[in-house]
Amino acid sequence: MAQKNKDEILHDHNNDGIDRRGFLKCMAWAGTGALCVMEGGILKSYSLSRLGEISAKEMAGELSFVQISDSHMGFNKPANPDVAGTLKSALEKINGLSRAPEFMLHTGDISHLSKPEEFDTVDQILKGASAKDVFFVPGEHDVLNDDGKSYLERYGKNAKGCGWYSFDKKGVHFMGLVNVMNLKAGGLGTLGHEQLEWIEDDVQHLKHSTPIVVFAHIPLWSVYPEWGWGTEDSAQALAYLKKFGSVTVLNGHIHQTMQKVEGNVTFHTAASTAFPQPQPGKADSPGPMKVPAEQLKSVLGITNVNYVQGRQALGVVDSTLV
Amino acid sequence: MIRKTVWIGGLLATVMVATLLLLSAGSPRSSAQTPQPATAEVKVDNFSFGPATLTVPVGTTVTWTNRDDIPHTIVSTDKVFKSKVLDTDEKFSFTFAKAGTYSYFCSIHAKMTGSVVVQ
Numbered sequence: 001m002a003q004k005n006k007d008e009i010l011h012d013h014n015n016d017g018i019d020r021r022g023f024l025k026c027m028a029w030a031g032t033g034a035l036c037v038m039e040g041g042i043l044k045s046y047s048l049s050r051l052g053e054i055s056a057k058e059m060a061g062e063l064s065f066v067q068i069s070d071s072h073m074g075f076n077k078p079a080n081p082d083v084a085g086t087l088k089s090a091l092e093k094i095n096g097l098s099r100a101p102e103f104m105l106h107t108g109d110i111s112h113l114s115k116p117e118e119f120d121t122v123d124q125i126l127k128g129a130s131a132k133d134v135f136f137v138p139g140e141h142d143v144l145n146d147d148g149k150s151y152l153e154r155y156g157k158n159a160k161g162c163g164w165y166s167f168d169k170k171g172v173h174f175m176g177l178v179n180v181m182n183l184k185a186g187g188l189g190t191l192g193h194e195q196l197e198w199i200e201d202d203v204q205h206l207k208h209s210t211p212i213v214v215f216a217h218i219p220l221w222s223v224y225p226e227w228g229w230g231t232e233d234s235a236q237a238l239a240y241l242k243k244f245g246s247v248t249v250l251n252g253h254i255h256q257t258m259q260k261v262e263g264n265v266t267f268h269t270a271a272s273t274a275f276p277q278p279q280p281g282k283a284d285s286p287g288p289m290k291v292p293a294e295q296l297k298s299v300l301g302i303t304n305v306n307y308v309q310g311r312q313a314l315g316v317v318d319s320t321l322v
Numbered sequence: 323m324i325r326k327t328v329w330i331g332g333l334l335a336t337v338m339v340a341t342l343l344l345l346s347a348g349s350p351r352s353s354a355q356t357p358q359p360a361t362a363e364v365k366v367d368n369f370s371f372g373p374a375t376l377t378v379p380v381g382t383t384v385t386w387t388n389r390d391d392i393p394h395t396i397v398s399t400d401k402v403f404k405s406k407v408l409d410t411d412e413k414f415s416f417t418f419a420k421a422g423t424y425s426y427f428c429s430i431h432a433k434m435t436g437s438v439v440v441q
Binding site for chain 1: 368369370390391392406407410430432433435
């Protein structure tokens with residue numbers, strides 16, 4: 001991923017409301033570190049460098065959490081020979097946030113080869129985080145050897161099926177989904193019938209004003225099917241969430257940040273803490289992308305999410321490890 | 323004169339052929355009769371199988387070698403064979419005793435597909 005100069009903010013939208021036409025413009029430079037908060041269709045944007053000037057009241061969410069993804073513990077090829085080190089850098093970044101996150105989401109590929117020692121190492125490193133609770137969903141690298149049994153034993157104690165579950169925090173409903181099991185030849189990610197039925201049932205009694213956060217490893221929208229970057233049956237899942245005013249979908253898998261808005265649904269993918277991957281179609285294959293060592297941390301990152309009760313907005317901010 | 327030469331030539335040829343047949347038939351030490359088990363290779367690299375379609379005779383042992391910098395698996399769609407996860411430079415072999423078309427894929431990266439045609 002090209003490194004954008006953090007200081008190169010073209011438009012200084014100092015608390016100007018931006019309507020939907022300005023939204024795309026905002027999304028284009030969101031990668032530099034911008035906070036885009038959408039309230040009922042109106043977008044307010046703040047450049048990250050000016051966050052200090054914005055009042056705590058404006059910025060403070062009643063709920064604040066962090067998403068990390070694709071730590072690939074055990075990977076040791078040239079693209080990053082020290083994934084434990086970069087994961088620790090991510091933790092430092094998280095621990096340095098002015099507002100400590102209440103918990104963390106890990107959207108999968110925790111390990112590289114599903115080895116016990118790889119999971120152990122991640123667990124050990126995450127113990128140093130300011131947020132003590134971590135909620136996981138598996139990536140395809142986490143369920144390699146035993147159809148995900150060891151993953152479930154570690155991270156899926158209260159989960160259903162092959163690891164899906166939901167929980168509530170401060171009025172926001174979180175749903176962890178699994179779309180990396182039973183992948184079919186030539187296919188994309190898949191949720192499966194049993195999980196889809198659970199999704200329908202899980203949200204049935206929720207008020208339409210309840211903000212929903214869905215997190216799963218493979219993107220729930222068609223980022224680039226040629227590389228398997230999509231989920232076959234996500235449309236059905238999203239249909240069950242159509243009635244809600246605010247749905248935020250957080251994914252990983254593609255090792256770069258990407259956003260898409262469709263109606264009331266905001267899709268967002270996180271960077272990896274291990275190694276970047278090429279942009280769709282920009283390489284022969286979606287493998288680890290080598291960058292000069294001094295640039296590595298600038299293409300890895302974390303995602304900080306803030307929610308203010310009473311607003312349907314969730315503010316999603318990506319920041320690199322540099 | 324010519325007839326005699328031809329007759330002798332024909333007899334010699336018959337004797338030679340007969341000898342060859344005798345030598346090759348039923349002799350365990352003759353390599354002409356017992357073929358070496360065939361082997362074939364598939365290279366796994368850049369999220370693809372090379373060659374994507376491999377045609378081999380019955381009895382061939384096919385070896386997949388992962389040359390990619392990311393792990394892959396070799397899983398038959400009809401559940402005939404299944405490798406453990408292969409990291410870079412790891413191999414998986416399977417001997418195809420029966421004719422048929424065996425399609426397979428990487429269970430981690432489902433878009434990677436290949437097939438072995440056994441004739």
